[in-house]
Amino acid sequence: MNDTYDVIVVGGGGAGLACAVSAAEQGADVLLLEKQPRLGGSTGRAVGSFTASGTALQRRAGITDGPDDHQVDAGLFGPRGYEARNNAALRRYFFGRSSETLDWLSSMGLVFYGPSPEPPNRVPRMHNVVPNAKAYVATLQLRLLRLGGTVACDAPVEELVTESGRVAGVVARIDGRQRVLRARRGVVLAAGDYAGSAAMISKYRGTASPPSRGSTPTPPATATGSPSRSALASSTWTSRTVPSFASSRPGRAASSSSCRAAGRCSASWASRSRSSRARPCGG
Numbered sequence: 001m002n003d004t005y006d007v008i009v010v011g012g013g014g015a016g017l018a019c020a021v022s023a024a025e026q027g028a029d030v031l032l033l034e035k036q037p038r039l040g041g042s043t044g045r046a047v048g049s050f051t052a053s054g055t056a057l058q059r060r061a062g063i064t065d066g067p068d069d070h071q072v073d074a075g076l077f078g079p080r081g082y083e084a085r086n087n088a089a090l091r092r093y094f095f096g097r098s099s100e101t102l103d104w105l106s107s108m109g110l111v112f113y114g115p116s117p118e119p120p121n122r123v124p125r126m127h128n129v130v131p132n133a134k135a136y137v138a139t140l141q142l143r144l145l146r147l148g149g150t151v152a153c154d155a156p157v158e159e160l161v162t163e164s165g166r167v168a169g170v171v172a173r174i175d176g177r178q179r180v181l182r183a184r185r186g187v188v189l190a191a192g193d194y195a196g197s198a199a200m201i202s203k204y205r206g207t208a209s210p211p212s213r214g215s216t217p218t219p220p221a222t223a224t225g226s227p228s229r230s231a232l233a234s235s236t237w238t239s240r241t242v243p244s245f246a247s248s249r250p251g252r253a254a255s256s257s258s259c260r261a262a263g264r265c266s267a268s269w270a271s272r273s274r275s276s277r278a279r280p281c282g283g
């Protein structure tokens with residue numbers, strides 16, 4: 001493992017993996033840090049449904065759809081109080097890219113079934129990856145390694161390194177020791193939601209808030225919004241937050257959420273030519 005990378009991604013769930021792959025596809029030297037012994041996060045426990053509009057599968061089924069209708073329908077899923085606090089611009093951005101994200105994932109070999117009905121969506125928008133969400137992690141991980149990215153598990157990020165008010169890297173605990181890792185272009189926080197933090201649930205969703213599907217604190221319940229709690233948004237049901245890499249300014253920490261997948265990263269580890277001292281993931 002080197003001391004400096006172009007991009008450092010914190011979190012090896014679907015969002016972090018997708019982000020890391022996207023950055024690597026654009027030529028960045030990428031390090032992905034995952035605090036658990038294996039990749040996946042909540043994504044690894046997900047079903048794998050991908051709600052998207054204007055997709056090729058919809059067109060094939062004779063369905064006319066687009067992100068504007070999708071945006072309206074998405075607001076019907078939660079209580080009104082939530083909708084008022086939602087980030088409409090961000091969600092519209094997601095929906096505007098849901099179709100191309102599905103294409104991007106398909107281009108890596110992932111196969112989707114659907115679209116299936118998912119009321120109150122007005123038309124079928126649910127695309128299910130086959131056989132399940134673990135395919136996201138396995139496929140994205142393999143793609144990242146083939147692109148020369150570096151993956152380290154058992155590597156929790158504990159702090160952000162800031163210089164002159166800008167994020168310049170992270171401090172991660174690797175092999176029991178703190179290590180400073182620097183990022184030339186940016187740090188992306190993709191450390192999941194905060195389902196394991198009652199205080200944050202209370203703060204952002206209210207004490208009477210019911211649990212959501214994206215925030216099930218199944219063991220290990222480590223989703224505490226770390227390392228920068230205030231910077232991390234709750235997970236959404238959308239697709240690829242990855243384009244944020246292209247538009248993020250150097251030195252800024254971007255936070256991303258969503259996507260999903262699961263699995264282990266050990267399979268292709270042995271064949272990698274670089275990062276021989278990074279800790280491999282999985283059994």
Ligand SMILES: Cc1cc2nc3c(=O)[nH]c(=O)nc-3n(C[C@H](O)[C@H](O)[C@H](O)COP(=O)(O)OP(=O)(O)OC[C@H]3O[C@@H](n4cnc5c(N)ncnc54)[C@H](O)[C@@H]3O)c2cc1C
Pocket residue numbers: 010011012013014015016033034035036039040041042043044045046047048049050051155156157158190191192193213214215216222223226227235236237238256257258259260261
């Ligand atoms: C049972 C279940 C079914 C679901 N089904 C669906 C579905 O069908 N469709 C759908 O769209 N959504 C579904 N969801 C929601 C979906 O899984 C999440 O929204 C999505 O996985 C979030 O992805 P993520 O990458 O943001 O977070 P995660 O997948 O949780 O990844 C975050 C990663 O960051 C790591 N991490 C945390 N802190 C640190 C740190 N300090 N340093 C390094 N790494 C860190 C975590 O260990 C974790 O691996 C489901 C959720 C559950 C629980």
